[in-house]
Amino acid sequence: xxxxxxxxxxVLARRETIASDLRQLLGDDELLITSANELKGYETDGLACYxxxxxxxxxxxxxxxxxxxxxxxxxxxxxxxxxxxxTSLAGGALPQLDTVVLGLSKMNEILDVNTENxxxxxxxxxxxxxxxxxxxxxxxxxAPDPSSQIACTIGGNVAMNSGGAHCLKYGVTTNHIxxxxxxxxxxxxxxxxxxxxxxxxxxxxxxxxxxEGQLGVVTEVTVRLMDKPEAARPLLAGFDSALDAGACVAxxxxxxxxxxxxxxxxxxxxxxxxxxxxxxxPVEAQALLIxxxxxxxxxxxxxxAFVEGMARDHGAISLRVAEDFASAENIWKxxxxxxxxxxxxxxxxxxxxxxxxxxxxxxxxxxxxAIGARFGFxxxxxxxxxxxxxxxxxxxxxxxPGVLDEVEACGAEILKxxxxxxxxxxxxxxxxxxKRDHMPLMFSPAELNQMKEIKRQFDPQWLLNGGKVFPLExxxxxxxxxxxxxxxx
Amino acid sequence: xxxxxxxxxxxxxxxxxxxxxLASHVxxxxxxxxxxxxGSKAGIGYPVDxxxxxxxxxxxxxxxxxxxxxxxxxxxTLITDLQAVLDEHDLILPFEPIALxxxxxxxxxxxxxxxxxERESLGAPRDNVLGAQYINGKGELLKAGGRVxxxxxxxxxxxxLSGSWGTLAILTEITIKVLPKARAVAQTGxxxxxxxxxxxxxxxxxxxxxxxxxxxxxxxxxxxxxxxxLLWLGGEAEALQGRDIHALAAAAGGxxxxxxxxxxxxxxxxxxxxxxxGNIALHRLLKRAFDPGGMLNPGRxxxxx
Numbered sequence: 001x002x003x004x005x006x007x008x009x010x011v012l013a014r015r016e017t018i019a020s021d022l023r024q025l026l027g028d029d030e031l032l033i034t035s036a037n038e039l040k041g042y043e044t045d046g047l048a049c050y051x052x053x054x055x056x057x058x059x060x061x062x063x064x065x066x067x068x069x070x071x072x073x074x075x076x077x078x079x080x081x082x083x084x085x086x087t088s089l090a091g092g093a094l095p096q097l098d099t100v101v102l103g104l105s106k107m108n109e110i111l112d113v114n115t116e117n118x119x120x121x122x123x124x125x126x127x128x129x130x131x132x133x134x135x136x137x138x139x140x141x142x143a144p145d146p147s148s149q150i151a152c153t154i155g156g157n158v159a160m161n162s163g164g165a166h167c168l169k170y171g172v173t174t175n176h177i178x179x180x181x182x183x184x185x186x187x188x189x190x191x192x193x194x195x196x197x198x199x200x201x202x203x204x205x206x207x208x209x210x211x212e213g214q215l216g217v218v219t220e221v222t223v224r225l226m227d228k229p230e231a232a233r234p235l236l237a238g239f240d241s242a243l244d245a246g247a248c249v250a251x252x253x254x255x256x257x258x259x260x261x262x263x264x265x266x267x268x269x270x271x272x273x274x275x276x277x278x279x280x281x282p283v284e285a286q287a288l289l290i291x292x293x294x295x296x297x298x299x300x301x302x303x304x305a306f307v308e309g310m311a312r313d314h315g316a317i318s319l320r321v322a323e324d325f326a327s328a329e330n331i332w333k334x335x336x337x338x339x340x341x342x343x344x345x346x347x348x349x350x351x352x353x354x355x356x357x358x359x360x361x362x363x364x365x366x367x368x369x370a371i372g373a374r375f376g377f378x379x380x381x382x383x384x385x386x387x388x389x390x391x392x393x394x395x396x397x398x399x400x401p402g403v404l405d406e407v408e409a410c411g412a413e414i415l416k417x418x419x420x421x422x423x424x425x426x427x428x429x430x431x432x433x434x435k436r437d438h439m440p441l442m443f444s445p446a447e448l449n450q451m452k453e454i455k456r457q458f459d460p461q462w463l464l465n466g467g468k469v470f471p472l473e474x475x476x477x478x479x480x481x482x483x484x485x486x487x488x489x
Numbered sequence: 490x491x492x493x494x495x496x497x498x499x500x501x502x503x504x505x506x507x508x509x510x511l512a513s514h515v516x517x518x519x520x521x522x523x524x525x526x527x528g529s530k531a532g533i534g535y536p537v538d539x540x541x542x543x544x545x546x547x548x549x550x551x552x553x554x555x556x557x558x559x560x561x562x563x564x565x566t567l568i569t570d571l572q573a574v575l576d577e578h579d580l581i582l583p584f585e586p587i588a589l590x591x592x593x594x595x596x597x598x599x600x601x602x603x604x605x606x607e608r609e610s611l612g613a614p615r616d617n618v619l620g621a622q623y624i625n626g627k628g629e630l631l632k633a634g635g636r637v638x639x640x641x642x643x644x645x646x647x648x649x650l651s652g653s654w655g656t657l658a659i660l661t662e663i664t665i666k667v668l669p670k671a672r673a674v675a676q677t678g679x680x681x682x683x684x685x686x687x688x689x690x691x692x693x694x695x696x697x698x699x700x701x702x703x704x705x706x707x708x709x710x711x712x713x714x715x716x717x718x719l720l721w722l723g724g725e726a727e728a729l730q731g732r733d734i735h736a737l738a739a740a741a742g743g744x745x746x747x748x749x750x751x752x753x754x755x756x757x758x759x760x761x762x763x764x765x766x767g768n769i770a771l772h773r774l775l776k777r778a779f780d781p782g783g784m785l786n787p788g789r790x791x792x793x794x
Binding site: 196355 | 554556557558559602604613615616625629631632633635636637638639640641642643644645646648649650651652653657668669671694695696697698699715718719742743744746761762764765767768769770771772774775777778779790791
């Protein structure tokens with residue numbers, strides 16, 4: 001169970017005044033949420049084992065409102081946190097008791113699509129999927145595709161530098177952002193980048209993307225759009241050992257012929273997803289690879305032949321190519337609803353996100369299973385294998401007292417294995433609160449301090465989305481009162 | 490340490506054999522330094538009137554896993570040396586460095602984020618940086634990022650340092666993604682040599698839908714890249730029909746960098762695109778976060794930065 005910073009009693013004591021001031025700033029009473037019942041809707045995110053009801057929620061409709069709220073919080077020492085759809089798996093959108101949540105979901109307009117520049121300007125609350133839907137007719141799409149893309153917002157993607165299955169070929173969020181409208185903690189609105197391919201001056205976008213909403217709040221995003229491939233086709237390859245499947249991935253990647261996606265599922269995941277979606281996954285297999293290739297029909301045929309050959313060489317026991325568009329859709333639906341499917345077979349799970357060099361896949365998988373066995377947890381593995389981004393899901397039942405501590409200890413061992421293999425503690429979900437205390441596995445105190453110095457410069461009072469990314473002791477934030485997390489129902 | 494004997498280095502440039510020795514030198518500074526790699530881009534930015542320090546002593550590949558397409562090397566490694574190492578494995582760099590005379594180093598390419606023709610297909614240098622070891626202005630030798638492509642563990646400092654022209658930190662080692670040769674794309678950028686023969690050369694990065702008008706109006710020599718979104722303009726004078734090129738690029742929604750100009754001109758005129766007050770304020774925050782004493786390349790890009 002992670003410690004949270006102590007809420008400021010001074011801030012809590014001023015709750016009514018703050019609410020009244022914010023109402024005035026927003027100019028519309030409907031935009032400020034104060035009732036306990038409604039505030040509860042903002043108590044957690046995709047890491048549902050931690051819950052804290054925020055002090056207030058301010059819903060912004062304009063950049064100017066965002067600027068006014070931030071400036072007010074800065075002037076009055078009030079903790080504040082921007083929130084999109086609240087799908088973070090790392091507790092990135094978890095508020096604290098004294099937090100004003102700045103909700104951006106009402107800022108959901110696509111402002112401009114430019115086909116010549118292949119860009120779209122969208123508000124932060126637009127969902128990831130809706131960008132691609134809006135430009136589909138133009139033969140374009142927005143490439144990074146987190147599994148939560150139906151719900152998650154581009155603002156959240158920018159904060160966390162989100163990835164997704166097809167990032168193997170196309171790159172992650174930071175490779176697709178050309179500009180942002182950025183609001184600083186003292187309420188300044190700054191345009192960074194735009195329609196050109198690169199930036200003048202420092203790579204501020206590089207610093208802002210992935211800073212987990214701790215440096216400022218992004219209200220508009222200019223994204224780069226890509227040409228839709230002519231066609232794409234997934235192949236399902238079943239193996240009778242997870243290690244064979246892992247070796248197959250390493251071998252495919254070593255050729256340099258990068259498929260657009262290589263996803264891995266082990267037996268618990270295959271069974272859960274098949275039961276959930278009936279996508280036609282090979283239920284007899286111990287491990288499954290979904291390998292997608294794209295291009296013209298001729299290119300697809302050539303790439304499929306190559307991939308099938310590699311799978312056979314590594315002992316594939318079943319091979320099936322999606323027959324048509326509907327079956328391809330269904331295969332991806334199964335994969336993208338995998339976390340939900342695991343939720344059907346286990347009351348709770350904790351999703352890890354370590355990344356490792358692909359050549360280490362078989363070895364690390366073996367170690368993960370051994371760690372799970374030692375702790376007595378079943379672990380399902382569903383992950384982006386092509387880039388080594390693992391998602392071991394540790395299944396548990398939160399009704400057992402003390403189990404969360406055991407699960408977190410199990411997860412910590414898995415992350416250490418990832419780091420020792422030359423990888424990292426989080427590939428695409430972000431640090432949030434969940435991996436906050438594991439940052440010293442990767443960084444020395446001086447290295448963490450350099451990151452914190454950036455935070456201090458942008459937000460000297462440490463008001464914006466505090467309590468995350470860095471271990472608390474290191475911040476000088478007294479661990480003091482622990483806000484008890486409550487397990488998901 | 491010893492004075493550099495080769496390369497396009499300023500005379501008496503200090504050279505160090507290890508990142509630790511360089512870090513210790515920086516930690517003891519009481520006067521600013523001018524950081525240099527191969528010197529191929531020394532003609533860009535305000536001249537920095539400070540003791541020159543070279544990264545050329547920090548050379549060599551430190552990590553190479555061809556099957557993972559990942560390579561780490563010291564910052565002073567010459568690009569030509571890296572290309573030779575990669576060539577043996579049928580691999581290539583994922584960006585095309587621009588040689589503006591002299592021998593570019595890996596550190597110089599990343600520190601300037603000046604990519605060549607292939608931005609659209611293969612990405613800019615910054616898109617392929619996985620990790621970095623660096624020395625901040627206080628002389629601390631630190632690392633950030635790592636060796637894997639997907640990594641969101643903490644702030645993205647390696648990308649933040651890309652394009653900072655040595656004003657935030659001295660890069661000492663960089664890990665990048667490399668590519669199989671099979672994915673190489675034919676280069677464009679025809680006519681760049683003729684442009685470079687001009688006394689003034691501008692690089693304009695523009696929205697593609699606005700670049701055509703500027704290209705059509707340019708009276709001098711010109712090369713186009715990125716399917717028309719990047720213009721290289723060469724000429725006798727710095728302005729186009731009396732208009733300031735920075736203002737022209739900004740009006741079109743892009744930006745311009747003066748990559749070649751007489752020294753005397755550069756002393757008094759900006760090479761880098763002037764920024765809005767809000768934007769430059771964010772630059773100052775980063776400068777203070779990495780180099781609070783203003784020891785590294787002060788004033789090369791902007792006043793005090």
